[in-house]
Amino acid sequence: MDYFSEFPRRPRKRPRLAWDSFPKSQLGGYYEQDLGNVASYGSHPRLLPEHGNPFIKGLDQRGSPPWRDDDKDGHYMFAIGDNLTPRYKIGKKIGEGTFGQVLECWDRDTKEMVAIKVVRSIKKYREAAMIEIDVLQLLGKYDRTGSRCVQIRNWFDYRNHICIVFEMLGPSLFDFLRKNNYRPFPVDLVRELGRQLLECVAFLHDMSLIHTDLKPENILFVSSEHVRVPEYKVNSPAHREVVLYKRLPKSSSIKVIDFGSTAYGHRSHNYIVSTRHYRAPEVILGLGWSYPCDIWSVGCILVELCSGSALFQTHENLEHLAMMERVLGPIPQHMLKRVDRHAEKYVKRGRLDWPEGATSRESIKSVLKLPRIENLIMQHVDHSAGDLIDLVQNLLRYEPANRITAHQALRHPFFSRDRYRRY
Numbered sequence: 001m002d003y004f005s006e007f008p009r010r011p012r013k014r015p016r017l018a019w020d021s022f023p024k025s026q027l028g029g030y031y032e033q034d035l036g037n038v039a040s041y042g043s044h045p046r047l048l049p050e051h052g053n054p055f056i057k058g059l060d061q062r063g064s065p066p067w068r069d070d071d072k073d074g075h076y077m078f079a080i081g082d083n084l085t086p087r088y089k090i091g092k093k094i095g096e097g098t099f100g101q102v103l104e105c106w107d108r109d110t111k112e113m114v115a116i117k118v119v120r121s122i123k124k125y126r127e128a129a130m131i132e133i134d135v136l137q138l139l140g141k142y143d144r145t146g147s148r149c150v151q152i153r154n155w156f157d158y159r160n161h162i163c164i165v166f167e168m169l170g171p172s173l174f175d176f177l178r179k180n181n182y183r184p185f186p187v188d189l190v191r192e193l194g195r196q197l198l199e200c201v202a203f204l205h206d207m208s209l210i211h212t213d214l215k216p217e218n219i220l221f222v223s224s225e226h227v228r229v230p231e232y233k234v235n236s237p238a239h240r241e242v243v244l245y246k247r248l249p250k251s252s253s254i255k256v257i258d259f260g261s262t263a264y265g266h267r268s269h270n271y272i273v274s275t276r277h278y279r280a281p282e283v284i285l286g287l288g289w290s291y292p293c294d295i296w297s298v299g300c301i302l303v304e305l306c307s308g309s310a311l312f313q314t315h316e317n318l319e320h321l322a323m324m325e326r327v328l329g330p331i332p333q334h335m336l337k338r339v340d341r342h343a344e345k346y347v348k349r350g351r352l353d354w355p356e357g358a359t360s361r362e363s364i365k366s367v368l369k370l371p372r373i374e375n376l377i378m379q380h381v382d383h384s385a386g387d388l389i390d391l392v393q394n395l396l397r398y399e400p401a402n403r404i405t406a407h408q409a410l411r412h413p414f415f416s417r418d419r420y421r422r423y
């Protein structure tokens with residue numbers, strides 16, 4: 001992700017907790033707060049000994065590994081089979097992000113696999129992790145059905161690493177697309193995924209929270225189970241029919257993860273958020289952003305799921321804005337007139353400085369090859385394209401105030417026409 005240059009960027013919800021003001025000599029131990037159910041929310045973390053009484057039966061299996069220094073980026077160094085506190089046994093690494101590593105672990109107490117995010121031992125990431133914990137606990141408290149946001153099970157501070165214990169989920173939508181060689185999802189599945197994603201966003205926005213980093217990597221299938229189905233393709237040089245196999249999930253159930261960049265929606269913000277491809281125009285233009293920036297990301301995600309590749313594949317602001325204009329039409333003049341001093345260079349005489357301001361011919365070509373949104377969706381979707389086009393156009397409205405809300409989107413005909421079968 002390319003947004004950490006502006007970090008720290010979120011208001012702290014409450015003053016620093018006692019956990020990180022303990023003397024360093026105590027950091028070999030750990031503090032643990034088991035959430036079990038969220039009724040324990042708000043209680044203080046407990047200081048537990050790292051090594052227990054050696055006479056307790058079975059403890060040698062539960063002992064801590066020798067001290068190892070972190071790597072140069074502050075990542076925790078571990079070996080498969082190590083204990084992460086006596087309670088959790090490390091199985092394997094399942095993910096890595098800006099904040100740290102995610103490990104699959106066996107929870108000896110609950111006898112289930114869990115995913116533990118072991119955060120880098122760097123102050124700004126530790127602080128961000130505490131905000132993520134606050135948000136996750138808040139979500140757990142109010143998301144009574146526990147349906148669309150990943151559930152936190154526990155958290156603790158181990159050897160100067162904040163560790164967040166999550167329920168174990170399956171692959172991300174991005175992992176799934178990648179394993180399918182970026183072949184798109186069927187539109188009926190896109191509908192189910194889109195509906196659940198919007199339910200999650202509606203819930204977050206009702207709680208005055210903005211996720212700010214919605215992307216296929218942060219949306220996980222609940223289960224890893226899938227089936228392989230044949231897909232017939234005509235091999236044109238030989239005019240022969242070839243059979244390709246495509247994975248489909250057995251269940252379409254998903255949950256959203258990564259609340260480490262969540263912002264509170266009571267006021268407008270203007271620092272840079274979101275992973276590039278899913279970043280809203282008001283963020284790039286420095287106009288201030290709020291809830292609608294999540295809605296823009298949902299629009300980009302839906303297009304990616306039904307086409308197989310990211311809508312705006314770019315790493316540069318002016319090219320990104322030019323791609324938006326190519327796909328969605330011109331950016332309104334009143335928005336271009338209000339850009340902040342960082343974005344002034346992208347605007348000349350009230351319009352985007354494109355193609356004059358392009359950095360290369362390749363850049364101009366990559367913008368030119370993009371189709372209009374209607375054509376892009378029609379190329380990939382066999383039925384209900386009209387409804388999907390209308391929904392996406394409403395999700396991708398330039399003016400944040402005119403952009404559809406998550407609740408309004410859930411009432412859109414793309415989701416409500418009863419002729420559609422459930423995936």
Ligand SMILES: Nc1ncnc2c1ncn2[C@@H]1O[C@H](COP(=O)(O)OP(=O)(O)OP(=O)(O)O)[C@@H](O)[C@H]1O
Nearest residue numbers: 095096097098099100102115166167168169258260
């Ligand atoms: N509950 C979970 N179950 C299974 N896998 C998970 C779970 N949580 C995270 N992962 C895996 O770990 C990866 C990194 O997790 P996460 O996005 O929370 O970390 P991060 O450091 O905040 O990442 P980012 O750089 O996007 O901010 C995910 O993309 C996913 O593959």
